[in-house]
Amino acid sequence: MAARGHVQDPNDRRLRPIYDYLDNGNNKMAIQQADKLLKKHRDLHCAKVLKAIGLQRTGKQDEAFTLAQEVANLEPTDDNSLQALTILYREMHRPELVTKLYEAAVRKVPTSEEYHSHLFMAYARVGEYKKMQQAGMALYKIVPKNPYYFWSVMSLVMQAISAQDEKLSHTMFLPLAERMVEKMVKEEKIEAEAEVQLYFMILERLGKYVEALEVVRGQLGEKLTSELQSRENKCMLLYHQLKHWPECNALSCKLLLKNPDDWQFYLSYFDSLFHLIDQSWTPPEEGDHCTEGEVHCSVSQAISFVEERLAAEEAKESRPLRGPYLARLELIRRLRQRSCSEEQQLGEPLELMFQYFVKFGDKPCCITDLKVFLELLMPDQYVQFINRLTEAVPLGEAGEDDVALPGDTRALQRHLCVAQLGRCLGLQHALDTDGKLALIRELKIHYHHGLQFGKNCLKTELQFSDMYCLMAAHVYVDLWMETGNEQMLWQCLGLLEEGLSHSPSNAQFKLLLLLLFCRLGAFERSQSSLPLGIA
Template sequence: MAARGHVQDPNDRRLRPIYDYLDNGNNKMAIQQADKLLKKHKDLHCAKVLKAIGLQRTGKQDEAYALAQEVAALEPTDDNSLQALTILYREMHRPELVTKLYEAAVKKVPNSEEYHSHLFMAYARVGEYKKMQQAGMALYKIVPKNPYYFWSVMSLIMQSISAQDENLSKTMFLPLAERMVEKMVKEDKIEAEAEFNFSFKVELYYMILERLEKYKEALDVVRGKLGEKLTSELQSRENKCMAMYKKLHRWPECNALARRLLLRNSDDWQFYITYFDSVFQLIDESWTPPAEEEHSLEGEVHCSIEQAVHFIEERITEESKSSRPLRGPYLAKLELIRRLRHRGCNDEYKLGDPEELMFQYFKKFGDKPCCFTDLKVFVDLLPPSQYTKFIRQLLDVIPLAAAAENEVALPGDIKALQQHLCVVQLSRLLGIYHAMEKKQKLAVVRELMLRYRHGLEFGKSCLKTELQFSDYYCLLAVHLLLDLWLEGEEAAVWQCLTLLEEGLSHSPSNAQFKLLLIRIYCRLGAFEPVSELYSSLDAKHIQHDTIGYLLTRYAGSLGHYAAASQSCNFALRFFHSNQKDTSEYIIQAYKYGAFEKIPEFIAFRNRLNSSLHFAQVRTERMLLDLLLEANISISLEESVKSMSLSPEEDDIPWKDLRDNRDLTVLFSWDPKDRDISEEHRKLSLEEETLWLRIRSLTLRLVSGLPTLGHTIQPKNSEKTAENGVSSKIDTIRALLQQLEAAVDSGKKFLEQKIQYPVLGPPPTRMAGFFSNGSCQCQTSLFYLVSDIYELDTNGLEDSAEIQERIGNSFKSLVERLTDLFNKCKGDLIEVRDGTLKTHPNLLENLVFFVETISIALWVSSYCDSVLRPFKSNLQKKKKKKK
């Protein structure tokens, strides 16, 4: 036989079929193959672990964990076993076990670079920053490579970020990190190796100095020899210099650098803002340039309004000679006018009339889709009395042609269409459409739809994934109809649906059409088409958090439990995978030296873990599962156990809750007074938090019922006290008090009668919960549990008052449930004067009724377990008397 270049390990050959089965998803065959192999080779630990992976993937978690622990107890050091165990623990969401695995391996093979680096990454996954620092230094001592040293430095920075004591962070962790980097700089070792870009090491040094607030030293690093290596991002060095100048309030350098960068690229908007900020700061400080020396380290400084005006005029002149039209200089002129007006000194500098400047800008860039968003920022420079005149002026320069008199003048090409669309959007923004009568609005709707259908001719060659050029006409028409609907015109909303469905047939990928349809269908109570529309949006990753509320808010409340369960699952899958995925990003950042990104990844992970939507979805999903699965008390107990629910535990981070919803996902052309405001956002967050608190407390109260239900011993016995049943009722009573407080807060909030914009945040279900009587019913049911427990504790003798209270509670509950049931009656769709009107509140009432009945059944089951023995005892006593 010919000699082989590589001799394969016989164990690898034996294990290969199991790996193949696992890779192909054939887990049962993988388990069988592993069993066969283990009969012949009992000491082949990797086969055991691969079998455990197969068991884990077939849902036998306990067996898989037991097998894995058998192998882990032997502290294996072969690569196959270690890697297989790592995969298994990750799938079990137990990354902390991987650290123990490699800690043992490192003890046995202390000079292994591979095991040390695996141990470091295992610590990174669980955020053990102190151990990461130690592992990094241990690795550097074994293999003195530059990256390992900087891993340790970065771990110190992470300790400072995560430290709750800021003083400790600035006096211990960061200074130590600084000294470690300085040591490398002084010894000229910072450039020693090219495992990862030298630029990243300089950024790490800069990050330490910035966090220590040593802005001058950070600036010296960036401006010095080390700063020359900052090439990881475009203009990285300049941006960092600018940031430090601002921190140090060195406005001359700030101004000179911004001016120099604008000379290089006069379309970079961020530097216009910095340039203006610094000019006015210098004016306020009465700064004057030195007579003989240079103005600043960065060159010439502009410190007067005259210089700023001249500079902007120069940029516009330069732009007119450019082969490519640039928007920056023209918008900068409008920004300067705005700032001068704010200071009350615009007229002196003769920069021009904003109306004329905006008109000229429109003539130059009106055919670009960005023209509207550019001018939108500056419309407040126009006096309201000039709005109509300004719009007419814009319309006059658009080349439109009418086929005959009294016909709508239509554009002949795409450029003219874009210009006209820009004017229509500005008309809406300036409130011209809002001031119209009903007939005028309907006439505008007809005209817009005529223009929309005409514009479809220009998009005949568009692919299905592309949007039609005239889609905005249809959207604007729908917005006008929504205005009419809010004013009481019921027929308008049905016309909205017709137009949106028509638009969607021509632009199947238009997300705005789909999002508007979702909102309108939900408002009408028709959830059936919504699931399909949302699925077609193909929401990815972070979108499950930012726009998921559009679906989860209505799915359960409109009685679509399967869709509600599915939508909650989609969201929860994303949130649960976030922890694992972010850990992988952090590890990659360490491997490639992208240290600046690590705090960003961790902040991103924390933001998602504290997401309001995550807390809502998790709570509603558990409530939904209990309602769907728990039909009797035993099943409720099993469900609560399987969910690991405990009435004592509250895992919602109330203080850190973050509202990650994208409330501007729907386009709006409304004026500021009609658009969603910051106040609306705050109020919506407050409302959502109050509703979440009520739902969370309801869930915890329900989860506490099984802990009271199955006590054979009398409640007042010593044994029961030892078992802690009395503490369980104390927990429930405490939760009841919290629920009462939350309900009171909710009622006070609703007294404000807040009206959000139609395209703003959807209101919670709290108003319906209070108004239909569900709240009173559910609270009374939980109080009944407390009373029954008290009766059980005291016995039948000397408890006449409690018995009377319980009797009254039962009567009152029957009346309230009857009343709630009556509020579910009625027609969901009503035809009045030839117009359809829906009543989605009936559906919401029915959903609350079903939920309240479920809680009533669980409470009744507990009552039965307590009262039935009393009944049998009474019957026995009667028999004895006879």
């Protein structure tokens, strides 16, 4: 509830029991206590508002609103009444009334920093950006602090973003915001990183990328410290916008030397490299290649660069990073798209993806990593690829069901990755009806076996073997679509409901259930599933 720090005020002491009742959810006692207090102190406005809050929470909205308006019409200026009315209006979902409340307070106490700041925030909640701008400047004139000035600047930016006329944004709101910030820059009054971020946002929206680059690389850019590599990321973005490919390439190289696992910089490196090749760019004979340093402008340099990153990872005693291995596959893909024979220097994709699986197959991300590069395989390699991966999965001896099962979660994850890749390659779809039924049986066995690894999981956590259940459900759907046999659909629904009983938070189970219920026309059942799933 409202602040009650100054116990020296006798009114605070009188109001404290009502606050306590409201905080504890005892609204009826709060109303009774407020009535007692109002009999002795009829002019204690805050007590009326607290009574109104109690009435609101007991379902008597009309009485609460009438009582609150009685106080609001008096235009109170005491903190307790204002804060209590603010809480009440929020609970009533009437934030526009809070603005009127503080507009009146500001008229009565025009020099109050607190009331002006509350008024600004009230405007922000209802999206009154023009009034926010005016409130921010009024506050800055009273208390000349940087944050208040930049509140006004941000309000201009919000007017530009929300304006329906884009021309108006670029000819009035954003230029005015830019001039306001430039004034502070010239007076050397920029203090905080957020102020530099706002300046950068304005220049970027105006399309002034050169000016934005000067800001980031200048003294103001030194304040960009809250995010790791914030200046470098912004420079990279601007180099892309300006098509300064040499600088983009050189900066990517430098950043990858520091962090060879940052995928976004590999993409920037390859993008800039091939742009330079297309433009037949060559470095100058003397001096630096560009302001960021050395530039790679040939396929051979790119191959050497990637291989150096790989060699550094192989030499590490600790587990290697994924980035360089994926970068090699990405380079192969881009070279193949351009029909460059140099791709052969990097190796055979099937072998490279197998090696990647051996290194990282026990990570859940392995499937999404390799899925992107499956297009590098030829159709006649699909079965060979899956067979090789299967051989690398450490499974135990086949039991009574004639199915070899993993002994721990890492082996389970590897087997799961192979099964998902097989589906991505279409091998599951190519099976006949008997083959799909046998696959479902195997997936169910793996699913039930994997549940033992998640016995201690919370209800909000997913079971390790959930994906087996989901894949089996999708194979059931495949059979239903192919044969029209609704028995397959009912089996699928039963399996998904079983999966939900073990993983109540699995969104994929819930979404598939909703889809199937809707396909069956069981809309009431799909609605009853919403609390379990998406609502």
